[in-house]
Amino acid sequence: MRWLPRTYLALVYLLLYxxxxxxxxFSFNDSRTGYSWGGLSLRWYESLFNNHAMxxxxxxxxxxxxxxxxxxxxxxxxxxxALHRYRFRGKKVLNGMLFVVMMxxxxxxxxxxLGLFLLLGLKLxxxxxxxxxxxxxxxxxxxxxxxxxxxxxxxxxxxxxxxxASDFTMTRTVLIPVIMPxxxxxxxxxxxxxxxxxxxxxxxxxxxxxxxxxxIYSMVRVGLKPEVNALGxxxxxxxxxxxxxxxxxxxxxxx
Amino acid sequence: xxxxxxxxxxxxxxxxxxxxWLLFLVLAPNLLVVGTSVMTRNPGTFISMPLNxxxxxxxxxxxxxxxxxxxxxxxxMTTLVCxxxxxxxxxxxxxVEKRRQMLLIFLLIVPFWTNSLVRTYALKLILxxxxxxxxxxxxxxxxxxxxxxxxxxGAVIVGLVYLLLPxxxxxLYSVFDDLxxxxxxxxxxxxxxxxxxxxxxxVPLTLPGVLAGxxxxxxxxxxxxFVPDILGGSRNLLVGNVIKNQFLDARNWPFxxxxxxxLTVAMALLMFAxxxxxxxxxxxxx
Amino acid sequence: MKKIAxxxxxxxxxxxxxxxxxQVLNLYNWSEYMPQEVLTRFQEETGIQVVYTTYxxxxxxxxxxxxxxxxxxxxxxxxxxxxVSKMRNEGLLMPIDKSKISxxxxxxxxxxxLDIDPDNQYSVPYLWGxxxxxxxxxxxxxxxxxxxxxxWGERFKGRVNLTNxxxxxxxxxxxxxGYSGNSTDPQQIEEAYEKLTELMPSVRTFxxxxxxxxxxxxxxxxxxxWNGEAVMGKESMESLEYVYPEEGVIAWLDSFVIPKxxxxxxxxxxxxxxxxxxxxxxxxxxxxxxxxxxxxxxELLGDEVSGDRASYPAAEDMVNAEFQADxxxxxLQIYARYWEKLKSGL
Numbered sequence: 001m002r003w004l005p006r007t008y009l010a011l012v013y014l015l016l017y018x019x020x021x022x023x024x025x026f027s028f029n030d031s032r033t034g035y036s037w038g039g040l041s042l043r044w045y046e047s048l049f050n051n052h053a054m055x056x057x058x059x060x061x062x063x064x065x066x067x068x069x070x071x072x073x074x075x076x077x078x079x080x081x082a083l084h085r086y087r088f089r090g091k092k093v094l095n096g097m098l099f100v101v102m103m104x105x106x107x108x109x110x111x112x113x114l115g116l117f118l119l120l121g122l123k124l125x126x127x128x129x130x131x132x133x134x135x136x137x138x139x140x141x142x143x144x145x146x147x148x149x150x151x152x153x154x155x156x157x158x159x160x161x162x163x164x165a166s167d168f169t170m171t172r173t174v175l176i177p178v179i180m181p182x183x184x185x186x187x188x189x190x191x192x193x194x195x196x197x198x199x200x201x202x203x204x205x206x207x208x209x210x211x212x213x214x215x216i217y218s219m220v221r222v223g224l225k226p227e228v229n230a231l232g233x234x235x236x237x238x239x240x241x242x243x244x245x246x247x248x249x250x251x252x253x254x255x
Numbered sequence: 256x257x258x259x260x261x262x263x264x265x266x267x268x269x270x271x272x273x274x275x276w277l278l279f280l281v282l283a284p285n286l287l288v289v290g291t292s293v294m295t296r297n298p299g300t301f302i303s304m305p306l307n308x309x310x311x312x313x314x315x316x317x318x319x320x321x322x323x324x325x326x327x328x329x330x331x332m333t334t335l336v337c338x339x340x341x342x343x344x345x346x347x348x349x350x351v352e353k354r355r356q357m358l359l360i361f362l363l364i365v366p367f368w369t370n371s372l373v374r375t376y377a378l379k380l381i382l383x384x385x386x387x388x389x390x391x392x393x394x395x396x397x398x399x400x401x402x403x404x405x406x407x408x409g410a411v412i413v414g415l416v417y418l419l420l421p422x423x424x425x426x427l428y429s430v431f432d433d434l435x436x437x438x439x440x441x442x443x444x445x446x447x448x449x450x451x452x453x454x455x456x457x458v459p460l461t462l463p464g465v466l467a468g469x470x471x472x473x474x475x476x477x478x479x480x481f482v483p484d485i486l487g488g489s490r491n492l493l494v495g496n497v498i499k500n501q502f503l504d505a506r507n508w509p510f511x512x513x514x515x516x517x518l519t520v521a522m523a524l525l526m527f528a529x530x531x532x533x534x535x536x537x538x539x540x541x
Numbered sequence: 542m543k544k545i546a547x548x549x550x551x552x553x554x555x556x557x558x559x560x561x562x563x564q565v566l567n568l569y570n571w572s573e574y575m576p577q578e579v580l581t582r583f584q585e586e587t588g589i590q591v592v593y594t595t596y597x598x599x600x601x602x603x604x605x606x607x608x609x610x611x612x613x614x615x616x617x618x619x620x621x622x623x624x625v626s627k628m629r630n631e632g633l634l635m636p637i638d639k640s641k642i643s644x645x646x647x648x649x650x651x652x653x654x655l656d657i658d659p660d661n662q663y664s665v666p667y668l669w670g671x672x673x674x675x676x677x678x679x680x681x682x683x684x685x686x687x688x689x690x691x692x693w694g695e696r697f698k699g700r701v702n703l704t705n706x707x708x709x710x711x712x713x714x715x716x717x718x719g720y721s722g723n724s725t726d727p728q729q730i731e732e733a734y735e736k737l738t739e740l741m742p743s744v745r746t747f748x749x750x751x752x753x754x755x756x757x758x759x760x761x762x763x764x765x766x767w768n769g770e771a772v773m774g775k776e777s778m779e780s781l782e783y784v785y786p787e788e789g790v791i792a793w794l795d796s797f798v799i800p801k802x803x804x805x806x807x808x809x810x811x812x813x814x815x816x817x818x819x820x821x822x823x824x825x826x827x828x829x830x831x832x833x834x835x836x837x838x839x840e841l842l843g844d845e846v847s848g849d850r851a852s853y854p855a856a857e858d859m860v861n862a863e864f865q866a867d868x869x870x871x872x873l874q875i876y877a878r879y880w881e882k883l884k885s886g887l
């Protein structure tokens with residue numbers, strides 16, 4: 001009976017990976033139709049990089065994800081610290097709001113932010129995208145950092161305070177190094193969420209700042225475009241490299 | 256008691272930033288949606304006075320109710336399939352040697368690092384009439400004619416399951432991981448059979464994980480509008496499609512807002528059920 | 542405290558403020574409705590970069606333009622027939638400065654001065670076309686398809702494509718019942734809805750991004766298609782035919798308009814002039830298969846294009862053809878309600 005659970009696990013993993021394998025294999029397919037095999041070729045990668053709008057959207061997306069991840073990590077870390085260390089009125093409300101953001105369907109967040117931006121007369125573009133992305137990344141960073149702080153020896157900051165360190169100094173010299181791995185993890189999470197988002201971006205972006213998921217969306221809706229395979233493969237490779245890089249940094253920081 | 260701002264400027268700055276962000280970008284927008292839902296549709300300015308509950312009445316108009324029920328049905332099927340696949344999966348995963356578990360969980364998350372649209376598109380390659388699945392089945396002689404898989408309700412559910420399965424597995428895994436072996440042994444020693452142990456011990460203990468998984472799958476499954484667009488042939492709409500259409504096509508904002516509030520209420524109910532199950536478990540455990 | 546928050550906000554705002562390059566033209570167009578070559582050549586000639594974004598229905602275009610009204614997001618859009626008059630009446634458009642446009646005199650007089658915009662104060666025709674029936678003759682058996690009514694046939698169960706366009710789909714339903722495709726009568730609309738529900742089991746997909754694709758992908762054999770899409774589709778699938786149904790095709794004229802708050806109207810005018818050049822207009826018509834209103838361009842077209850009845854219909858093809866008209870918001874809401882119910886597949 002021991003083989004049964006393992007076979008089952010293997011089967012589910014297979015199902016999860018088949019579409020991705022198909023994607024990668026077909027990105028090197030010379031055939032135009034996208035269904036049959038027409039020999040090895042890099043033509044879709046070539047046509048991808050010759051597509052000016054696509055390359056522009058790629059850079060826009062990268063910049064947006066970088067900034068959104070950074071800002072949300074910054075604010076998220078501070079929020080986690082505040083929730084962990086300070087007692088203040090409305091702490092439960094704050095916690096609740098973060099939880100609600102995390103749980104509510106993206107589309108609800110999307111229309112609510114659209115309403116806000118329109119009311120404020122904010123031009124839909126980079127700034128609106130950044131505000132929206134930071135907002136939906138925030139709770140994930142907070143949770144990641146909180147988890148790390150939960151396992152942390154409370155006496156360290158007390159000792160630092162007793163030695164005369166100010167709140168700010170103590171945070172900088174004691175807490176930040178402790179939560180560094182969580183910050184990295186939170187940042188990565190934010191970066192991925194931002195790169196992947198379709199639902200919220202559909203509502204709060206304007207033509208002045210087109211991002212990759214929306215470009216992909218319009219391409220995919222038109223029909224089978226082998227360039228999408230190439231793009232998907234590139235994105236996968238890119239994120240795996242990032243993942244390994246962060247793993248490498250984390251294992252170094254542990255030593 | 257609280258220290259004054261002067262004594263703790265850092266603390267004050269942090270709290271202002273955090274509160275400011277959440278009030279401005281979470282609370283205010285949500286209040287706006289509530290406000291929009293009770294206003295009147297206006298073709299020129301989107302919304303206008305007077306206040307009324309027309310949008311909510313429209314929600315319960317048989318016309319739309321059917322759309323919502325169908326959407327709910329697809330989301331529920333998605334959740335059920337995720338649960339049926341995920342429950343044994345999480346159990347089997349928790350049985351693997353600890354060392355390997357981390358790697359397996361990592362492998363579960365890797366697909367997430369490709370854009371979800373691109374993954375949905377890859378499913379289209381597989382499910383299409385000329386797609387790989389049909390080609391495979393035909394060359395194996397299982398079917399003679401290509402089956403119509405794409406642009407069906409089933410295709411939408413497959414797409415949703417594919418995108419959301421890990422969200423079901425992860426919370427389930429964490430409850431199975433906590434499930435202590437000695438509890439099961441005790442149940443066995445007390446003479447309970449496999450089924451009785453499963454029904455009376457395992458199911459109640461893993462219930463919070465099940466509810467957490469349901470929460471993480473059911474709600475997004477109602478909102479991911481791009482899945483019916485790509486795999487459902489713009490049929491088999493989800494609540495998410497209805498909301499999107501109301502805001503971006505039909506320009507009936509109050510109605511779109513009311514539909515989105517309905518989703519929020521559904522979320523609140525699920526969260527409440529989840530808490531309840533956890534609390535009951537806590538009491539029984541004590 | 543407030544200052545800190547303010548400073549934070551400002552810092553956020555500043556990082557995002559990229560200087561707006563004046564030499565950008567934001568063009569909002571139907572998907573697959575402009576060859577890349579035209580955009581490239583325009584940029585080479587004028588140095589103006591075209592940011593090209595797409596929509597798949599007039600409703601989506603209109604809603605988005607209204608939404609981004611104040612932020613001057615688009616410089617040029619391409620609404621269909623009746624949306625020109627709707628947007629003009631609502632004051633969403635900027636008058637076109639005809640002195641800055643060359644080639645207007647070349648435009649087919651039958652396509653200018655229409656009711657939608659009597660003096661062409663706000664719009665310049667881009668392309669015109671029809672919505673008819675696409676048939677993959679290799680995949681169907683029996684009688685040839687000649688009418689909209691034929692789509693209801695038992696033999697096409699699950700093989701029909703419709704455009705994802707509320708007005709067009711209801712147009713078909715209304716015409717089959719013998720009503721005008723521009724009906725505002727709730728009774729007639731409901732009848733059309735009832736008629737269309739009978740078609741629904743046959744409908745495989747709604748596609749307005751590229752209605753030729755379901756045919757090429759083998760998902761559908763018959764259904765609504767735009768003439769240009771049929772022409773483009775025929776290039777890769779010989780068996781795709783365009784049929785003018787007996788009840789009449791849906792005719793439309795897509796025109797360039799400049800939104801009221803456009804940031805770069807100068808570039809928009811330049812682009813319109815560029816596209817009206819006979820050589821460019823011919824290139825567009827050849828590439829995407831729709832009919833150009835530029836008369837001089839038609840002479841440049843090869844015989845296989847100008848002689849293709851799918852692109853350039855003969856007089857008998859246009860019998861019973863009906864141009865779409867603005868039907869007002871009230872009727873639109875009635876359509877919209879039935880449309881959603883229809884599409885949910887119930």
